[in-house]
Amino acid sequence: MKQQKRAGFSSSFGVLAATLGSAVGLGNIWKFPYLTGANGGAGFLLIYLLATLLVGLPVMIAEITLGRRAKVNPISTMEQLAPKGRPWWLVGVIGLVAAFLIVAFYSEVVGWVFAYIVKAIDGSILSSDRHVTEAAFASLISNPLQALLWQWGVLLFIGGILMLGVTKGIEAIAKKLMPLLFLLLLLLCAVSLSLEKAGEGLAFLFRPDFSKLSAAVVLTAMGLAFFKLSVGMGTMMTYGSYFRDDQDIPLTTLRVMAADLGVSMLAGIAIFPAVFTFGFAPSAGPSLVFITIPAVFSQIPMGQALMVVFFILAAVAATGAMLSLMEVPVVIFHERLGWSRRKATLVTMLSLAALGSVCALSNSTLAGFTLFNLNMFDLFDFVSSNIFLPVGGIAIALFAGWAWGKDNFRQAISNQGRLRNGTLANVLLFLLRYISPVLILLVMLKGLQVF
Numbered sequence: 001m002k003q004q005k006r007a008g009f010s011s012s013f014g015v016l017a018a019t020l021g022s023a024v025g026l027g028n029i030w031k032f033p034y035l036t037g038a039n040g041g042a043g044f045l046l047i048y049l050l051a052t053l054l055v056g057l058p059v060m061i062a063e064i065t066l067g068r069r070a071k072v073n074p075i076s077t078m079e080q081l082a083p084k085g086r087p088w089w090l091v092g093v094i095g096l097v098a099a100f101l102i103v104a105f106y107s108e109v110v111g112w113v114f115a116y117i118v119k120a121i122d123g124s125i126l127s128s129d130r131h132v133t134e135a136a137f138a139s140l141i142s143n144p145l146q147a148l149l150w151q152w153g154v155l156l157f158i159g160g161i162l163m164l165g166v167t168k169g170i171e172a173i174a175k176k177l178m179p180l181l182f183l184l185l186l187l188l189c190a191v192s193l194s195l196e197k198a199g200e201g202l203a204f205l206f207r208p209d210f211s212k213l214s215a216a217v218v219l220t221a222m223g224l225a226f227f228k229l230s231v232g233m234g235t236m237m238t239y240g241s242y243f244r245d246d247q248d249i250p251l252t253t254l255r256v257m258a259a260d261l262g263v264s265m266l267a268g269i270a271i272f273p274a275v276f277t278f279g280f281a282p283s284a285g286p287s288l289v290f291i292t293i294p295a296v297f298s299q300i301p302m303g304q305a306l307m308v309v310f311f312i313l314a315a316v317a318a319t320g321a322m323l324s325l326m327e328v329p330v331v332i333f334h335e336r337l338g339w340s341r342r343k344a345t346l347v348t349m350l351s352l353a354a355l356g357s358v359c360a361l362s363n364s365t366l367a368g369f370t371l372f373n374l375n376m377f378d379l380f381d382f383v384s385s386n387i388f389l390p391v392g393g394i395a396i397a398l399f400a401g402w403a404w405g406k407d408n409f410r411q412a413i414s415n416q417g418r419l420r421n422g423t424l425a426n427v428l429l430f431l432l433r434y435i436s437p438v439l440i441l442l443v444m445l446k447g448l449q450v451f
Ligand code: TRP
Pocket: 022, 023, 024, 025, 026, 027, 028, 102, 226, 227, 228, 229, 230, 231, 232, 233, 235, 321, 322, 324, 325, 389
């Protein structure tokens, strides 16, 4: 292949913004609140925190470190760093498949978010009557044409940014969107905390009740930890390949994790007090954001404007995450097949539009089409978070901890000895070797009811 200078993130803030942009997404604004709501609040939150620290964080550091070492797409990264003839490149292939499965359903939800910005502006979802907001949501998702067009519009929008490249597309957008995200979120929290029953909502979020915990719930919490930090499918490996050589990887990762957690907590603080104040159930599930939230907001002074803000916020968060998800196939096609970045992006967009349609239509034309009792939307979500990401996570932990070699890991993570983080490297190696893979495997098998 041609030896060109490979693009990358140009500044330290750019690295942070882009990586945080990947982590922050519908995972914080949509998944985290509804999973926490449906699984009993603070007890779930605690397990999620443990999974993040013991599993998500070490795997994320490992992924970024591997990616930066090889400076190439995930398949080639694994191929280059692995001992000759060992099939570790399959990890990259699994990641590519996972990327397609995730974007297929994720882009549909992003489509709903964009549609809801319009609906919030024109007022059609503005009603305190849950039946009205329910009907509005149902009419959006059960209309094949609308569902498809919003999804395809999203794919086109993200593809357009990706065509601008890593520095001028991904990094430049992330630097603008991340500060905006925090601003909007703080505004919504201030409003929510001023409501009458704010205390009840906060108690739900922060006072643990362990009666709802089960193996399946623990698996869900771990799946969320992976999904949240964008680990297990080569996204972080890809972004790692754009990291600067002088970037402190553990420190950056820690900051991203903390900020991501902060966004989830703030989203919870923005949502639950409002939900309790107006007497709605926190356990509504995936529709919490699309049915409950509009009904809640329509009862707050300036609610319509705030609802517009809320869905813009969700769209902002989703944009950074979508960019990172689609970048994986783009860079793989670009570097492995020698296609131009433009062609790679175009093919990614088109194939995702095809596969995504299966999810977009799962509430209308294809509603009767189910496997294991799940429609395609739910199946893709379940299989990617609870099987593909954990399997990818185990493989990455084992590779970084055992196959790659301790010294290579220590060297790479300390920027060739320039950072004094030997003790931290040892702790990480211990986690990657003995703790993360075992925990992931146990939780996965138990959650899937293998034993
Ligand atoms: N982390 C993002 C979110 O919370 C989603 C995401 C982006 C992702 N890239 C990923 C999930 C890679 C898994 C793997 O919404």
